[in-house]
Amino acid sequence: MADISLSKAVRSNLLSLKSTADMMASTQNRLATGNKVNSALDNPSSWFTAQGLNNRASDLGALLDNMANGVQTLEAADNGLTAMTKTLESMQSTLRQARQDKSFQTSSFELTKVDANAEDLGQLSFSGGSVTNVVGVDLIKTGSGAISATAAKYEAPAAAGKAQVVGDAAAFDDTAAQGAIDLTFTFGGKTATIAVAADAGNTRTTTELATEIQSQIDDSDLAGKVTFTEVATGKFTLATVDNVDGDITLGGTSVDAVFGTAPADPDVPVAGERVASTGSDGKHEFTINGKKVTLTDADATAEDAVATINTALGADKKFEAFKDTGGKIGLRAIADDAGALVIDGTDKALFAAPTQSTTLKFARSVDELVTAINDSALLDGKIRASNDNGKLRIENQSTKELEVEGLSTDGKITGGAGKSDIDGNSVRSGLADQFNELRDQLDKLADDAAFNGINLLRGDKLSITFNETGTSSIDIQTKDNKTINSANLGVSTTLEASDLDNDTSIDAELSKLKSALNDVRAQASSFGSNLSIVQNRQTFTNSMIDTLQSGAGNLTLADMNEEAANLLALQTRQSLSQNSLSLASQADQSVLQLIR
Secondary structure: OOOOOOOHHHHHHHHHHHHHHHHHHHHHHHHHHOEOOOOOOOOHHHHHHHHHHHHHHHHHHHHHHHHHHHHHHHHHHHHHHHHHHHHHHHHHHHHHHHHHOOOOEEEEEEEOOOOOOOOOOOOEEEEEOOEEEEEEEOOEEEEEEEEEEEOOOOOOOOOOEOOEEEOOOOOOOHHHHOOOEEEEEEEOOEEEEEEEOOOOOOOOOHHHHHHHHHHHHHOOOOOOOEEEEEEEOOEEEEEEOOOOOEOOEEEOOOHHHHHOEOOOOOOOOOOOEOEEEOEEOOEEEEEEOOEEEEEEOOOOOHHHHHHHHHHHHOOOOOEEEEEOHHHOEEEEEOOOOOOOOOEEOOOHHHEOOOEEEEEEEEEOOHHHHHHHHHOOOOOOOOEEEEEEOOEEEEEEOOOOOEEEEEEOOOOOEOOOOEEEEEOOOHHHHHHHHHHHHHHHHHHHHHHOOOEOOEOHHHOOOEEEEOOOOOOOEEEEOOHHHOOOOOOOOOOOOOOOHHHHOOHHHHHHHHHHHHHHHHHHHHHHHHHHHHHHHHHHHHHHHHHHHHHHHHHHHHHHEOOHHHHHHHHHHHHHHHHHHHHHHHHHHHHHHHHHHHHO
16 A cells, blocks of 8 residues: 555644544553553553462462361360250259259168077178178177076976975984983074983983973974974974975984984985985075066976066066076076166075176167167168167168068068068169260260361361461360260269269269369360460451452552543543544645645
């Protein structure tokens, strides 16, 4: 194309219009994009600086998502810990309710009159419940009391008969009767002294001698108690008036002459020896502390005599008879308040004087049994005894059934083989089940506290990066990397009903729960601190992104007001340039008209 020659004015206007058009295009691009630097060509320094700031802001923005997930993971763990805290508090409440519950089952037993000296006497024993093995409590005690026994082996009273001495010697002739007579007769603690002077006239007969001796007896302390008679010529008998226990004792220088010699063997008398017999009323009579006892020939053995004596003493006796060693009959106190033993009466001499023994056995009272049971270390906290209006009340401080042995068939305390059961505490047993249900929830809550595949309560590790270079980060995990569950918290895996039998064991479980609560709260506090750090970094990162983006914007963003004003100015300028071009063209047209 051939060059076209333009006038200087036209060419100048065209150049101005082109420049204006270029500037308008640039201004319009800025208005359209909002950026004053849209490429490295616009401003390399600002472009690359802004690009670096935006890249860092973008990297931090990507990290914000990781932080947000970390926050949600921590909140999920916190939700689990909060629920576990409430569960542990509910478990505490359950145990405290069990501790406050005192609805223990009881039974009251009547204490009969226990024979403390019975050879086969058992104990009052307890088993089951929270009692380990079998624990027995003695129904008797050892103490001091009065005791006595017969002086010799017990012999039944002889059949009723007079006490007498029969002269079985050669006849005491009348000639011998003329000499002086010296005799003494003693019976029942009374004595008659017989003194008959010699008959110088030799006229006294044996019959007259018997009359004289009887006359002196009648004037003595034995008057009415014994008689002296001639049973045959020159043969005499001295006998008691009634059947009375006791021996007649003979004395004086004339005994052998009047009655004959004493037998060498009393069981086998021979002619010329006197025969003596002990009188008997057919019974032994005496009193024990004022209660009369009579033994007859029917009480042939010591066992029979013991039974008769105890019957006479009555059911409420404080002393009892027993068979002592050597076939003797003994008397002993069977109550520690029995007091003195007083033996009196006709045959009191059967017994030795009472003495005090420190090894006697006494039946315990209800109050003494209460003390013995409550003082037993093996029963402490397992059963409790008390006096229930004279009966022994046993309280089963357990959730399991308690067995009481040592009863009669009708349920009275005798030391026998009878048994009775006392139910356990069903309230505490039910609370043990509630406790175990709550404990199971601890592990389930820990398993369900996961977010996005991470469960901090199961020991998972949460890693959060805070900057684009990875030099700032945090690792979040439970203490010692352990799972937070019932086992690691020290809560019993399964609570047996027997664990709630006594307050001591309940207090031990409460102590475990307190420690578990402290651990959970400490972990919650640790996670809370971690959450605060992450949230703080979130806020910081957001602020940094804003700062970086603002910095980038300062380098690249256009001032829309300024650019709009520039566009308006350029449009005005373009219009003026077009008018100027039109004027320049008119000059050329004027030349054309001259040519025409």
